[in-house]
Amino acid sequence: MTDLENKALLPAGLRDILPPEAAFEAGIREMLAGTYASHGYDRVKPPLVEFEEGLTSGAGEAVSADTFRLMDPVSQRMMGVRADMTTQVARIAATRLGDLSRPLRLSYTGEVLRIRGTQLRPERQFAQVGAELIGTASAAADIEIIAIAVESLRAIGVPGLSVDLTIPPLVPALMDSMDLSEEDYHALRDAVDRKDVGAVRESGQNLADELSRLMAGTGKADHALDVLSGLALPSAPAGELDRLKAVVEGLGQRIPALDITVDPVENRGFEYHTGIGFTFFARGERGEIGAGGRYVILPNGNEDENGEGEPATGFTLFIDTILRVIPEADLPPRVFVPVGSDDDAVAALRNDGWVTVAALEDANDANDAAVEARRQGCSHIWKAGKPALIE
Amino acid sequence: MIAANENLRLAVPRGRILEELLPLMAEAGIEPEPAFYDKQERKLEFASNIPNLSILRVRSFDIATFVAFGVAQIGIAGRDVLMEFDFPEVYAPLDLGIGACRMVVAQSRELHEKDNPRRWSHVRVATKYPEITRRHFAARGVQAECVKLNGAMEIAPSLGLCRRIVDLVSTGSTLEANGLEEVEEIAKITSRLVVNRAAMKTRPEEIHGWIDRFEEARDAA
Numbered sequence: 001m002t003d004l005e006n007k008a009l010l011p012a013g014l015r016d017i018l019p020p021e022a023a024f025e026a027g028i029r030e031m032l033a034g035t036y037a038s039h040g041y042d043r044v045k046p047p048l049v050e051f052e053e054g055l056t057s058g059a060g061e062a063v064s065a066d067t068f069r070l071m072d073p074v075s076q077r078m079m080g081v082r083a084d085m086t087t088q089v090a091r092i093a094a095t096r097l098g099d100l101s102r103p104l105r106l107s108y109t110g111e112v113l114r115i116r117g118t119q120l121r122p123e124r125q126f127a128q129v130g131a132e133l134i135g136t137a138s139a140a141a142d143i144e145i146i147a148i149a150v151e152s153l154r155a156i157g158v159p160g161l162s163v164d165l166t167i168p169p170l171v172p173a174l175m176d177s178m179d180l181s182e183e184d185y186h187a188l189r190d191a192v193d194r195k196d197v198g199a200v201r202e203s204g205q206n207l208a209d210e211l212s213r214l215m216a217g218t219g220k221a222d223h224a225l226d227v228l229s230g231l232a233l234p235s236a237p238a239g240e241l242d243r244l245k246a247v248v249e250g251l252g253q254r255i256p257a258l259d260i261t262v263d264p265v266e267n268r269g270f271e272y273h274t275g276i277g278f279t280f281f282a283r284g285e286r287g288e289i290g291a292g293g294r295y296v297i298l299p300n301g302n303e304d305e306n307g308e309g310e311p312a313t314g315f316t317l318f319i320d321t322i323l324r325v326i327p328e329a330d331l332p333p334r335v336f337v338p339v340g341s342d343d344d345a346v347a348a349l350r351n352d353g354w355v356t357v358a359a360l361e362d363a364n365d366a367n368d369a370a371v372e373a374r375r376q377g378c379s380h381i382w383k384a385g386k387p388a389l390i391e
Numbered sequence: 392m393i394a395a396n397e398n399l400r401l402a403v404p405r406g407r408i409l410e411e412l413l414p415l416m417a418e419a420g421i422e423p424e425p426a427f428y429d430k431q432e433r434k435l436e437f438a439s440n441i442p443n444l445s446i447l448r449v450r451s452f453d454i455a456t457f458v459a460f461g462v463a464q465i466g467i468a469g470r471d472v473l474m475e476f477d478f479p480e481v482y483a484p485l486d487l488g489i490g491a492c493r494m495v496v497a498q499s500r501e502l503h504e505k506d507n508p509r510r511w512s513h514v515r516v517a518t519k520y521p522e523i524t525r526r527h528f529a530a531r532g533v534q535a536e537c538v539k540l541n542g543a544m545e546i547a548p549s550l551g552l553c554r555r556i557v558d559l560v561s562t563g564s565t566l567e568a569n570g571l572e573e574v575e576e577i578a579k580i581t582s583r584l585v586v587n588r589a590a591m592k593t594r595p596e597e598i599h600g601w602i603d604r605f606e607e608a609r610d611a612a
Contacts, residue, residue: 118479162592162593194473198485219595220596287589
């Protein structure tokens with residue numbers, strides 16, 4: 001048999017999630033979404049596949065190269081399988097929910113598919129949960145969106161949580177003032193992304209000093225803000241530093257024990273963000289727990305040609321990474337129920353959180369019943385009107 | 392918060408670079424346990440005089456991978472390795488200035504005399520660095536077919552495996568001895584102090600502390 005004939009083999013980056021992990025995963029997703037719902041974020045559910053332009057325009061451009069495409073035989077148009085859900089929610093906000101009053105709060109959960117996994121996340125299909133706060137550019141919105149993400153992550157027990165804040169437009173704005181060939185521009189951007197101070201000093205021209213000091217400014221929020229306020233950044237986008245300060249302060253007041261770091265030059269993955277961006281980390285976990293930031297939702301071309309777009313901020317959490325860091329939950333106790341037991345009493349047991357597994361056949365004797373109960377993964381057996389621990 | 396004495400791993404390369412690195416480590420206040428210096432020693436992880444710091448001694452090519460996956464939070468890696476793997480999870484905040492050499496394209500002397508690199512559209516190249524080679528040639532509009540070798544690149548042209556190689560040179564004497572001539576330089580190489588991205592974000596004070604110590608050690612050298 002060649003490996004192609006083995007039905008168990010799945011394409012690279014795709015996997016079956018089995019018990020008990022599948023139930024655990026579903027529970028985590030609902031708990032996260034529940035926190036957002038409790039803050040007034042209404043759930044939306046976009047389709048898995050839609051026309052390519054909708055998925056890859058605006059912020060969707062970032063995942064365009066990772067989007068699976070297929071030809072729709074019906075409309076003869078190219079469709080894409082979503083590689084990220086933010087673009088879909090933005091589309092909904094701009095079109096079908098365009099007439100709802102702002103700020104608009106939406107949340108979502110679903111699977112996404114990507115052509116390539118990354119080194120750290122080889123999975124090509126994974127689950128996202130997220131929330132978007134649309135129609136306001138205020139610092140209060142930046143603070144709220146980060147705060148509810150933190151609240152939801154703490155509620156499911158993510159240990160050592162920290163949030164890293166960045167100003168994605170800062171480095172591009174600084175570099176726009178330099179006279180660089182396209183090749184040198186990308187080389188310098190790469191060096192900044194890698195925090196390669198040596199290379200930046202070599203090719204950073206008149207900004208070498210400014211950029212190096214910005215890189216040295218990464219770290220704990222108070223240290224970073226000190227460094228940043230000591231820097232003269234004439235070419236920095238106006239207001240972004242003040243906004244960062246306001247967000248750090250606001251978060252500090254709202255969630256006093258939160259670890260906040262600042263990395264003013266962090267830019268990877270934030271190519272389409274227009275204001276404060278953030279990444280969630282858990283100490284000891286190599287991957288990101290989630291990320292998000294401020295962006296602009298472009299108006300639907302057909303309706304408003306001259307529109308400026310709508311400010312929005314939001315985040316996406318990565319369920320696979322979250323599952324790696326949170327402690328495994330205890331499974332509910334499982335009781336084996338022999339044939340002929342009192343249905344109402346057993347139903348009451350389920351209401352109390354028990355899992356009941358019904359026998360389909362009569363057992364010969366108590367010993368047989370216990371063996372069968374074990375085979376069904378039960379710790380208890382229903383005996384004399386109550387669950388009894390199996391010896 | 393997890394206690395500050397959480398373990399920290401430093402990944403260092405075996406071999407040539409290590410000789411240059413040891414004085415810097417000593418200057419930075421890191422003294423490995425005696426077994427570390429024993430070339431016959433089979434174990435890979437060593438304790439040091441700093442209670443929460445252990446040292447991984449691995450192949451230089453693997454260091455970027457160990458740091459990218461967060462197995463080691465900090466490491467010493469050549470720019471060649473960083474360029475080849477191009478991990479977004481690895482920061483290279485400090486050039487240690489050791490292990491200096493250059494990465495070049497070279498070809499046999501006879502070929503070199505009649506060849507015009509402008510005319511290339513396709514080249515076959517023996518190299519340990521297929522990614523860098525492909526990227527380098529693609530940027531100048533040439534398709535590179537790479538034959539991956541792990542050593543002895545210099546002999547490939549004379550054996551007829553291919554006509555060109557991409558490799559590191561320090562003095563150029565190996566090229567010379569094998570009848571090869573340098574065509575162009577791809578990059579200047581030195582070793583960098585590298586840091587895992589998530590570690591930098593979640594343990595900023597500790598990591599910055601080590602970057603500063605190595606920077607002082609480098610400047611003192």
